[in-house]
Amino acid sequence: MWPDRRIQNLFGIELPIIQAPMAGSVGSEMVVAVSEAGGLGSLPCAMLSPEQMRNELGIIRQRTSRPINLNFFCHQPPQADPARETAWRQRLEGFSVELGLDPKAPVPAAARVPFDSAMCDLVEEFKPEVVSFHFGLPERSLLERVGATGAKIVSSATTVDEARWLESQGCDAIIAQGCEAGGHRGIFLGRDISTQAGTMALVPQIVDAVRVPVIAAGGIADARGIVAAFALGASAVQIGTAYLFCPEAKVSSIHRDALKRAKDNDTVLTNVFTGRPARGIVNRVVREVGPMSDLAPDFPLASAALAPIRSKAEAGGSGDFSPLWAGQAAALGRELPADELTRQLGSDALAVIARLHSSDGAPSA
Template sequence: MWYQNDVTKNLGTKYPIIQAGMAGGITTPELVASVSNSGGLGTIGAGYMSVTDLNECIKHVKKQTNLPFGVNFFIPEEPEYSEEQLNQMQKLLKPFKKELNLFNDGPFILKQIDIERQMETVLKEKVPVCSFTFGIPPKEIMKELKKEGIQVIGTATTVEEALINQECGVDLIVAQGSEAGGHRGTFLGTYDESMIGTFSLLPQVVDAVEVPVIAAGGVMDGRGVVAALALGAKGVQMGTAFLTNKESGAKEIHKKAILQAEETSTTLTSAFSGKPARGITNSFIHMMKEYENQILPYPVQNALTKELRREAGNQRNPEFMSLWSGQSPRLSKDVNVHELMDSLVMEVEKGIHNLTGQ
């Protein structure tokens, strides 16, 4: 069977389909558990979660499924910026905040995620799978994960990044193409150099590494899964496809924007977070283009726009929200997770039959 391979064996799932660990509240316990209960691997997006929130989310997932699930982490970064740059960006953001009636001018405090304490929670709760974005996990963390038999998934946007992940000791590698929605996992070189499409990147990574490779970026239905398998992937990771599901925690206005978007609707921007991410073009992205050279590095820019994005969501104003989406929004569906998973499996089997007659 097409779904019995190294990915399903390593992860303990029925199908080699992974729901991406989208940070920011999208990966509700209901979404994660539903994906796992439907045969895939649900993933908690812990990128911005406090240790307390992560612990509660894991416990809620466990109440809804006894099948494997994962947690995705962001590798911490040490940004370099000056007080002058900070003040300048705060000044640039004031008109946007004013439009949303936000007038809180308190002191800026950058709260960094404590990945070591997050890991303690994962180890304590015996989460079966951990994935990492924006780099490779420190050796001490890898050692602890391996010791507990936890499967580790790395993210690569170039062959060189894939090789570094393999050297680090990950069990599986996600080859993330430029079509992917949200943040790109690039951690080497420039972002421009890593803008490689999924189906160009995938076979090159497959040829370069020995561990199983998972395709990500633009995969929305069974046709994408079949294409990924044909190019050597052992599975797929899908984000946008699950974002519009009913169990997703994305704002309804965000889901609606994707469901109504076209293939030309997305763009890459650093304006919201300080790191290139793909989302649906809106007024904030458009107006911030002329200030690209003043955008602060991640996670500083992300912290500066956090309140703005949240309030825009509360006011149902899509023009100031980060509407992350991949390049295939026309293929998105407003359905339950089990309906999406059922259709994926049916489409893959139909596609393989059409190609092979088997």
């Protein structure tokens, strides 16, 4: 038996496994597969328009009646800073020229929108069982509308202070995001990533600091990580990078190949892709410009100037300028369908728990 069923009971799921909502890499197909397997499938909505959200949710609700999670960013929209944006384009100019691009050509707008009233309308219409946020929480009026739907509200904390703040604002559960996690850091009460704690240190401290159940995230990719998270006091785990190996993941062949080759020391926290620190596999632009650059405009504006360079390089088969998001446990990934991976993670973790109980002289599960 699972040692702590609070998240399963809270969300109405069979397995304490949450598929991380990785914007750009997860769609309805994976959400359905994970939820049908007994975990919590999570649809990342930060890069979707309301029309795209509606389409994805329509597919999900047609194919599963199991609980799902909708995830949103709630960052503050950046203030325009023409001087900084010009300096950033100048820093990238050599790459543009090398690839035969006009460094002065207009660039596309960044496509990451914070949670707003239009998105909240869709939450009210589709009534997901869980709504999670990254980079804090939205304004109180929107948060109250979400809560009124009956959805359980979750957000990510990278420090104990953030976890306490989230609990004080009414979160039903908190994701403790260790620095091993791939993708964007959920940091929102500060900016210093150099002091960010790893999962092993962060989870028990957040567990001790709050009353609501805690979900461990960061560096968890197999049964050993799941069992360790429970030993630290977590009630569930959120797993991201391991799901990028699934055929349902919407990642490029370049990204997929990089994941297959990744080692434990191949990732770094960098802001050069979006303007916010996020963990990904080191490539040329990270080595030559970052990993952390003071020139990068605030999130999500940094991605705009890099977009045409990235597109041209990818067209030639290169990932030199692509955000290859991955956590530190990428090497543990297995190429399995998302439903099979979810069930395998659950059964393997229960088997480890049973062995541990048996070796202590306790009854096996």
